[in-house]
Amino acid sequence: MPLKTIFLFVLSLFIFWPLTPDKEEVKKPEDxxxxxxxxxxxxxxxWMGNAVDETNLSSLLTNYQESGLGGVEIAPIYGAKGYEDRYLDFLSDDWLDMLDFTINKAKDLGMGVDMTQGTGWPYGGPQVGRNEAASRMIIQDYSLKAGGKLNSPILFQRKSERQPMAELIAVMGYNDSGAAIELTEYLDAQGNLNWEADGDWDLKAIFLDKTGQMVKRAAPGGVGFTLDHFSKSAVDAYNQYFEEKMASKDFDIRAFYNDSFEVYGADFTATFFEDFERLRGYDLKQYLPYLESEENSEMVRRVKSDYRETINDLLISNFTRNWTSWAHSQSKLTKNQAHGSPGNLLDLYGAVDIPECETFGSSYFPIPGLRRDSADIRNVDPDPIMLKFASSAAHIKSKNLTSSETFTWLGEHFKSSYSQMKPEVEQAFLAGVNHIFYHGVTYSPSDVSYPGWLFYASLNLTQNNSLWPHFNEFNQFITRSQSILQAGNPDNELLVYWPVYDVWAEPKGKMEMITVHAVDEWLHSTEFYQLSSSLMEAGYSLDFISDEMIASSKAVQGNIQTSKNNQAKVLIIPETEFMPMSTLEKIIQLAQNGAKVIFQSKPKSIPGIHQNQGALQSSFDQLWASLNFQNGVSQQGKGNITLSDKISETLIKQGINREQLVDAGLDFIRRKTVNETYYFIANHSANTVNQRINLANEAETVILMDPLTGKTGVLNSVLSAGQTSIDLYMKSGESIFLKLLEKDVSTQLEEWPDYSEIQGTYDLSENWKLEFENGQPELPAPMQMDVISPWTDRGNVAADNFSGQATYSTTFDFDKTEGKSYLLTIDQVYESAKIKINGEYAGGIWSIPYQLDISAHLKDGQNTMQIEVANLMANSIRYLDRNHIEWRNYHEINFVNIDYKPFDASNWKTMPSGIGGKVKILEF
Structure with missing residues (x-):
């Protein structure tokens, strides 16, 4: 076996197999x-301008590792002006030396490295010639009257003299009777058409043109045309270029990464008509008037469906699978954002090693006290169902990791806090994401003054961010969470079919780009979306499944097994207009072998155009009729198919239990290992939950695990009739994990404290001292506060301008009772706090509710408390702009605000900073 193959096999075992402890390792139940x-x-x-060097690479990676990051994804980008002498050309020998240094340094630190296979986005560069560049179909129309000839030659009509000539592919003629004829052979070298019309004809000249799109935000050495993703030869040449450039060493990166499909106007490739006829069985040129039309007719919809399916086939075979196969030959993995592409997202996500989705914008959560200023957010709400396309593909294909480009434009620059990030990342967890990538961290050398180099789009997480010294607290929360979310296998009981052919049959436009920003057009109005949303709201967990994924599934012991480590109990087909005959046949076969299937209604038709259309449709209808439903049920061998528009009621009849915790306003996702079931539960409602909850799993022991602190404890539980009941207390904004064990080990473990009934309150709001420790633009003088409060809006200009860290401190007497629990609560933290009690670090408070159990650190008698607060960068950036201090000067887009207009913070109001409201210790 070749060395690269062995390496890839071992690497895949490490990354994709469920995480289980070594047999000889003794794991405690609460671990x-x-x-x-x-x-x-x-x-x-x-990497701005690729202006990197070993000294800064080393110090930055060390800083990242100490802050809790597990790896970096190198993304070369445009650079800062005035530093051109430091720029390195992408893939040059010097650049490759820096890549090698980065990989080795990261390896020494226990970190991983991915890299995008290009600069900026999308794929492209100077190596992409016109033949390999993104292409489009241009159609020029002409008319011929009976007996007439064209008076002018058929030549490509350029918009300017600088525009290259496009290649003529064919000339077609169409008459009112529906006849179509190819006339290319009648064209001479000068473009004259030597053909006399017999009747009136509309002519269409089809050209292969280039979009002219260049790589967006390209780095030095990366400027060039965007790649033709539909051409295998173009993709092969692109991959070969990287293989040759990187052949000098075995660069031990983990994965190549591809951003969302932002190849604008690309809808064609040189071999498209031949590929179309091979895949669809007819000549598309005969039907071009239907492809151009937007009439809501059956023929238009079927032709467009076939065209879009062919585009999908070329993208997935010539780029995605081809690229992944090449990466594997290089002992590398692939990580891909399928969204934005003109294809079946599920299959595109499933064709790579690590599917990646993206959170773009800010979600609304009704959590009391959570800041969400409409002026600081984009008019885009991340949709959890959109995120589930990536995680579904990962689950269906038994790929253990689903990554997410997280916090893209979460809010305006310098105004996003950890408290705002937490529910957003939890929403991604609930959608199946378990491998978070921040967007992002900018390489910034030590000699660049504050605020350092910054990327034009938020979120700006860099070592210069005033929140950075507290970054590790947030990272520990994600790390603990992902250690569970990457363990075992997903535990989703339902599969919901995505009717992609209904999307492809949309009569408007030519391409159908499945983008994050157009979900109102292709997703929200569909029955698939409505049904999936209602099932999730009812307490069912589900994944989406494609026709291709159904084709590779099998029925095993009454379940539907989609791959080695994934199975579900029921396949649900929402209201669907188009379904291939092969899919219906496979669904019936699954039922015959023991699967349960529910159709919301009969699929109306097979998609596309076929030579024997009527006979195929008749066969489809006959196959459906053969199901012979009796009272809505068709028994099929060992299984059954149900026809019902009341899906939830049908699931109950089939014994598929929902999770009742959603009735309390809670959200959840589950994972299963060999001996354990994990629940991740988040309270994103506006209310505190304090009630008995029934879990749809059996357990003798239930352990609550707090991802914020790492603390664990046993909950009182009762097992009855296949369900486990627990008493659950969760404030708005809290999230927890539950570990369900089959054995009763509760007597070996500490109980989780009951925080539902306060037995005493100690108000510590008076007599505090505040000292400023580190920050910009200058350190204000210390303050003495009779009552603790923010350091802003007190008439102190230096404090209003300050971004950094400052510490509140006090001394207090306390009567501690053994056996009691003590919770420190703060009404408002602007924005992150580290707590020390009696000189010992007790933990961080940075998310709603602002609280921390400090029982282990209090003592009877006199105590000291220090609260180190890190605020936002906003106030210091405002100071820079008000004083006309230049800090943003970049090539390309430079630096823009959330509305993509020139950034200016000079008119911002002061952002509150420090501690607000009461500081209390609650006794339980």
Whole structure:
């Protein structure tokens, strides 16, 4: 076996197999899973201008590792002006030396490295010639009257003299009777058409043109045309270029990464018509008037469906699978964002090693006290169902990791806090994401003054961010969470079919780009979306499944097994207009072998155009009729198919239990290992939950695990009739994990404290001292506060301008009772706090609710408390802009605000900073 093949096999075992402890290792029931490199959050790492050097690479990677990051994804990008002498050309020998140094340094630190296979986005560069560049179909129309001839030659009509000539592919003629004829052979070298019309004809000249799109935000050495993703020869040449450039060493990166499909106007490739006829069985040129039309007619919809399916086939075979196969030959993995592409997202995500989704914008959560200023957010709400396309593909294909480009434009620059990030990342967890990548961290050398180099789009997480010294607290929360979310296998009971042919049959436009920003057009209005949303709201967990994924599934012991480590109990087909005959046949076969299937209604038709259309449709209808439903049920061998528009009621009849915790306003996702079931539960409602909850799993022991602190404890539980009941207390904004064990080990473990009934309150709001320790633009003088309060809006200009860290301190007498629990609560933290009690670090408070159990650190008698607060960068950036201090000067887009307009913070109001409201210790 070749060395690269062995390496890839071993690497895949490490990354994709469920994380289980070594047999000889003694694990305690309350222990968290092993913390791996992938359990830690990673980050996209913008290399601005490729202006990197060994000294800064070393110090920055060390800083990242100490802050809790598990790896970096190198993304070369445009650079800062005035530093051109430091720029390195992408893939030059000097650049490759820096890549090699980065990989080795990261390896020494226990970190991983991914890299995008290009600069900026999408794939492209100077190596992409016109033949390999993104292409489009241009159609020029002409008319011929009976007996007439064209008076002018058929030549490509350029918009300017600088525009290259496009290649003529064919000339077609169409008459009112529906006849179509190819006339290319009648064209001479000068473009004259030597053909006399017999009747009136509309002519269409088809040209292969180039979009002219260049790589967006390209780095030095990366400027060039965008790649033709639909051409295998173009993709092969692109991959070969990288193989040759990187052949000098075995660069031990983990994965090549591809960003979302932003190849604008690309809808064609040189071999498209031949590929179409091979795949669809007819000549598309005969039907071009239907492809151009937007009439809501059956023929238009069927032709467009076939066209879009062919585009999908070329993208997935010539780029995605081809690229992944090449990466594997280089002992590398692939990580891909399928969204934005003109294809079946599920199959595209499933064709790579690590599917990646993206959170773009800010979600609304009704959590009291959570800041969400409409002026600081984009008019885009991340949709959890959109995120589930990536995780579904990972689950269906038994790929253990689903990554996410996280926090893209979460808020305006310098105004996003950890408290805002937490529910957003939890929403991604609930959608099946378990491998967080921050967007992002910018490489910034030590000699660049504050705020350092910054990428034009938020979120700006860099070592210069005033929140950075507290970053490790946030990273530990994600690490603990992902250690569980990467353990075992997903535990989703339902599969919901995505009717992609209904999407492809949309009569408007030519391409159908499945983008994050157009979900209102292709997703929200569909029955698939409505049904999936209602099932999740009812307490069912589900994955989406494609026709291709159904084709590779099998029925095993009454379940539907989609791959080695994934199975579900029921396949649900929402209201669907188009379904291939092969899919219906496979569904019936699954039922005959023991699967349960529910159709919301009869699929109306097979998609596309076929030579024997009527006979195929008749066969489809006959196959459906053969199901012979009796009272809505068709028995099929060992299984059954149900026809019902009341899906939830049908699931109950089939014994598929929902999770009742959703009735309390809670959200959840589950994972299963050999001996354990894990629940991740988040309270994103506006209310405190304090009630008995029934879990749809059996357990003798239930352990609550707090990802914020790492603390664990046993909950009182009762097992009855296949369900486990627990008393659950969760404030708005809290999230927890539950570990369900089959054995009763509760007597070996500490109980989780009951925080539902306060037995005493100690108000510590008076007599505090505040000292400023580190920050910009200058350190204000210390303050003495009779009552603790923010350091802003007190008439102190230096404090209003300050971004950094400052410490509140006090001394207090306390009567501690053994056996009691003590919770420190703060009404408002602006924005992150580290707590010390009697000189010992007790933990961080940075998310709603602002609280921390400090029982272990209090003592009877006199105590000291220090609260180190890190605020946002906003106030210091405002100071820079008000004083006309230049800090942003970049090539390309430079630096823009959330509305993509020139950034200016000079008119911002002061952002509150420090501690607000009461500081209390609650006794339980």
């Amino acid at each position: 968290w899973p092993e913390i791996t490199q992938t359990a830690k959050p990673w980050t996209r790492w913008w």
